[in-house]
Amino acid sequence: MTTTAFKDPVREASPGAATRERRRTGRIRRAGLPYLLLLPALVLELLVHLVPMVIGIIMSFKELTQFYIRDWGTAPWSGFSNYKVSVDFNAPVGNALLHSFFVTVGFTLLSVGLCWLIGTAAAVFMQDSFRGRGLLRALFLVPYALPVYAAVITWVFMFQHDNGLVNHVLHDQLHLTGKPSFWLIGDNSFYALLTVSVWKGWPFAFLIVMAGLQNIPRELYEAAALDGAGTWQQIRRITLPSLRPVNQVLVLVLFLWTFNDFNTPYVLFGRSAPDAADLISVHIYQASFVTWNFGTGSAMSVLLLLFLLVVTGTYLLVTSRGRRASDG
């Protein structure tokens, strides 16, 4: 009785070639597997990001208004006119966009700075264990965990002119203002927006910095203490330099989130934000979906994307050079 019912004449003739073939197939499978596993993510990435982006760019070259939204492909080409309108700073549309850009830059710098400062201070404060630390840590994270809409609408109530908690405390109790202030309209709206943004954003900074602190060896602090370094010196010489890689990512992420934040101003002010708090994301939304100039809105979005790419690229270049220099 034989165990081989069927004999492969090629294999029989050359057993070495068959082994090589098997090995080659195995290698291909092994080398191809990662690509195969990446494929679904790649396809989704294309569908979710790249395709809409390409469509957005095409739209920015079209005269896309309510007359064509039902079939935007038929909208006439307008060349660079949407871009020209957006960057003509002497005309109202460009001027308003420029104003909105500066408001957003100022708002982003202040918000990211304050989020980082408060988050870092809180993380350093929470580094040493003390009674109630866990509870406090959980409390600190509440703003980050709350749904944005619910949190911001609560702030809307608190900022009300007549019945809001903010005026009640500042005016009625502390007598800091001559008369109750308006927070949701007029110039103060910038500070209202900043307050909510920082309240919402600092717990993320806190979380990331806290994670970064875990990686700093305690021995460094003990050695520094033995050498007579005070708390501030320890923070300046050990904590901050050790946190540098973490901070580089943290600041970048906070910057992008804050610069593009739509939910906070939209829930606070509705579809027409006051001039002082006219963030660029809401401004572009208004251009596209409120005044129905979809072509101009798309052009503004492309310009914003380019700006963010340049800023992010420069930032990454500078910080990676700095890191290489310090590593070297």
Place this chain on the structure above:
Amino acid sequence: MRRIRAAATGAVTLSLALAATACGGGSATGGGSNDSPKTLTYWASNQGASIAVDQQVLGPELTKFQKQTGIKVKLEVVPWSDLLNRILTATTSGQGPDVLNIGNTWSASLQATGALLPWDAKNLAKIGGKDRFVDSALGSTGAAGKDPAAVPLYSMAYALYYNKKIFADAGIARPPATWDELVADGKKIQAKGKSALGAEGASLAENIHHVFVFAKQHGADFFTADGKPNFTDPKVVDAVRSYVDLMAKDKVIPAGDAEYAQNQSVSDFAKGKQAMLLWQSAAANLKSQGMSEDAYGIAPVPVISGTPGTGTQVNSMVAGINLAVFKNTHNLDGATQFVKFMTSDEEQKILNKAYSSIPPVKSAQADAAFGTPANAVLKNTLATSAAALPQVASESQFETAVGTAVKDLFADAAAGRAVTTDSVKAALDKAQQQMPAA
């Protein structure tokens, strides 16, 4: 390896092609069909005190329609703040409801998208003909000279609601008929420690409705006869200033109302904190907030002089809700039947009573329920002294641009900054520059 790469490239190309096709410009086709004759999707605007109230009002009527026709109507009540965006999204994607409510002031703007079924003579004949509807309501169904983009469903008009007790306490015998009288009465009311007149200073739509009426009273229009924006016309500037001056100069509107946009002024009135309210068909809203019908009176909105009428004595916009059909509906016959049902005499009476509005259908309007003194004011206003907002394609943008300008002017007034002819003109000039080229 090469084969796998080729497969990956193929998959990606295919997915891109599919996506591009899927996103390729919404619904180019669409004259409607009868592919799903047994169902309809209906987006109703939020008319009642809450979405739950609307579901209670409309639910039994939709069941009635199903019994009559065998067509099941899937109802979604959409809040006003979302409605226009939802309609735009549906227009772009082609995936909208079969039948929907639209604000009547949006008719011409939405008509321009081409997404709504035109109500030509043939379609109108299926629901009983054009003559069933009140003329002023038909005036807000699309651009002049074109077939209506929708049919009127609920009609409303602005009126002056006044608190009888506060008026009596201030020694005021009758509601003011002119703005000067309103300001004088307001001072007497304020002397008694009450707020005089409410406003929604941060609501773009409310601002537009009021400045439109003020413009009419000043003999001005926001658009020229050929549909071009004309916001900086001196008479328009005067009109807008007159409205904002009720807070800035006359102080009868409290500064706090500058940030109102969620009907807080209606609550203030219902709670008896404020003596007067300019509102459209507020009875159901006031009742839901616990204010008895005996506690307030209803009078025509004041005019500059004399009594309301046509021309410069206009005292209300033609407010209301229209019913439209999405052109690419898969149940064209069912949608038409539904519109006929909703505009039938019986349904008009039921629904307009529930929402304290006036039926735009003449035969339903004759019902005794709409002849009460309160409804008589609204009915008379609609018939004699109301005007439709400009039926131009850029009406929606006009609401946003000018509504925002008035909101900013109210913010200035609230902050104590001077509101001058120049500042009003500058705000309106900015609004005009934001309008799309016609």
